[in-house]
Amino acid sequence: MxxxxxxxxxxxxxxxxxxxxxxxxxxxxxxxxxxxxxxxISIVTGRRRTQGSRVLHGTDVxxxxxxxxxxxxxxxxxxxxxAIALGSWPFGTFLCKAISFLGAACSxxxxxxxxxxxxxxxxxxxxxxxxxxxxxxxxxxxxxxLLWIPAAALAAPQFAVRVVAESGSLQCFAILxxxxxxxxxxxLFLFAFAVPLGVIVVxxxxxxxxxxxxxxxxxxxxxxxxxxxxxxxxxxxxLVFTLCWLPSYCLMFSLLGRDTKTSPRxxxxxxxxxxxxxxxxxxxxxxxxxxxxxxxxxLEGLGRECWEAxxxxxxxxxxxxxxxxxVQPFNPAEVDTPPLHLPGF
Numbered sequence: 001m002x003x004x005x006x007x008x009x010x011x012x013x014x015x016x017x018x019x020x021x022x023x024x025x026x027x028x029x030x031x032x033x034x035x036x037x038x039x040x041i042s043i044v045t046g047r048r049r050t051q052g053s054r055v056l057h058g059t060d061v062x063x064x065x066x067x068x069x070x071x072x073x074x075x076x077x078x079x080x081x082x083a084i085a086l087g088s089w090p091f092g093t094f095l096c097k098a099i100s101f102l103g104a105a106c107s108x109x110x111x112x113x114x115x116x117x118x119x120x121x122x123x124x125x126x127x128x129x130x131x132x133x134x135x136x137x138x139x140x141x142x143x144x145x146l147l148w149i150p151a152a153a154l155a156a157p158q159f160a161v162r163v164v165a166e167s168g169s170l171q172c173f174a175i176l177x178x179x180x181x182x183x184x185x186x187x188l189f190l191f192a193f194a195v196p197l198g199v200i201v202v203x204x205x206x207x208x209x210x211x212x213x214x215x216x217x218x219x220x221x222x223x224x225x226x227x228x229x230x231x232x233x234x235x236x237x238x239l240v241f242t243l244c245w246l247p248s249y250c251l252m253f254s255l256l257g258r259d260t261k262t263s264p265r266x267x268x269x270x271x272x273x274x275x276x277x278x279x280x281x282x283x284x285x286x287x288x289x290x291x292x293x294x295x296x297x298x299l300e301g302l303g304r305e306c307w308e309a310x311x312x313x314x315x316x317x318x319x320x321x322x323x324x325x326x327v328q329p330f331n332p333a334e335v336d337t338p339p340l341h342l343p344g345f
Contacts, residue, residue: 018271019085025275026081029282033074036285037067043298062120065144066113070281073106077278084271088169096172097162104155105148107245107277108192112147114238115196116140118203126210154192157184178257185256189249200238237287244280247273 044060044067079099083089089096120140161174161184176184251273255266 018268019087022084022271022275023081026077026278029275029278030074030077032286033070033282036282037071037074039299039302040285040295041067043295043302046298046302059117059120059124061140061144062113062117065147066110066117066284069106069109069113070284072102073110073278073281076103076106080274080278083172089164089172090170093164096164097159100158100162100172100174101155104158104188104192105151108151108154108188109148110280111192111196111241111245112151113144114241115199115203116143116147118200118238122203122207125207150191154188182256185249185252189253193245193249197238197242204235204238237284240283240287241280244276244283248277 041064044063076099079091079095082091091099158174161176161180163173163175164170165173165175167173174181251270
């Protein structure tokens with residue numbers, strides 16, 4: 001779905017600007033995504049230690065799986081950046097196939113995990129007892145792992161269709177006939193985008209209907225207080241994912257049967273859309289922190305722990321460096337003087 005294209009010796013000023021701006025923007029996405037997901041993973045894993053439990057909460061399992069998919073997708077970003085900046089694909093045929101496979105698999109795994117997260121939210125709100133006893137405790141970890149099987153199956157054709165070919169310079173292209181390209185593009189859109197998002201919309205719609213019914217019966221305030229914020233956060237994650245990835249699929253279908261290798265305008269549009277898709281991997285942990293009170297509180301706690309550890313390290317370094325020459329504050333209680341006897345005591 002992606003093409004790594006660059007200009008020749010007579011590139012326009014616009015091409016030169018893109019070759020400078022893309023590495024800057026990609027670096028910002030990479031640093032933001034890596035830092036955000038590292039914090040999110042630290043918070044999720046820290047909950048188990050804080051609560052003294054060996055079992056992760058069902059939602060936390062899926063958040064870890066989503067973080068893993070996004071981090072793997074971010075690892076592909078430097079290869080795309082280098083190809084655009086250099087104007088060619090310098091990494092060989094194997095990495096052309098492997099990076100394309102990993103990108104397709106991780107993007108599919110992300111939306112599958114978001115769909116599983118929506119199903120888990122629905123079960124937790126509407127069927128909490130069944131959810132936590134039967135589904136979450138015994139099957140959710142396995143489900144999170146098995147989601148990678150259909151994701152890998154959808155990405156597997158990348159190994160067959162990706163080649164490094166000469167087009168002014170070496171490029172990583174997907175070589176497909178018009179009919180094969182149409183079939184594969186339709187399969188990607190249907191199974192890695194439309195169907196999972198349909199599941200997500202249905203699950204959140206049923207959650208909304210359930211909460212509205214409970215409000216009418218007068219039982220919803222307590223339930224909504226615990227679930228509405230999490231549901232809104234998950235829905236926003238899905239919305240952002242859709243806005244970031246839908247243009248990629250629109251571009252993919254618009255290019256069917258067309259030769260775009262020599263079209264600078266199409267190349268710039270494709271680069272911009274790729275930046276939008278890449279930003280989806282960095283925005284998820286930001287949404288966790290900004291939209292979830294629980295994550296925000298956990299982040300503040302993690303910040304306090306890091307600050308206390310830093311202060312302890314600084315104090316320890318000062319003691320080692322200064323040693324006995326370090327001036328200690330005067331404490332009258334430590335002075336060895338006889339007790340003062342007062343009359344009547």
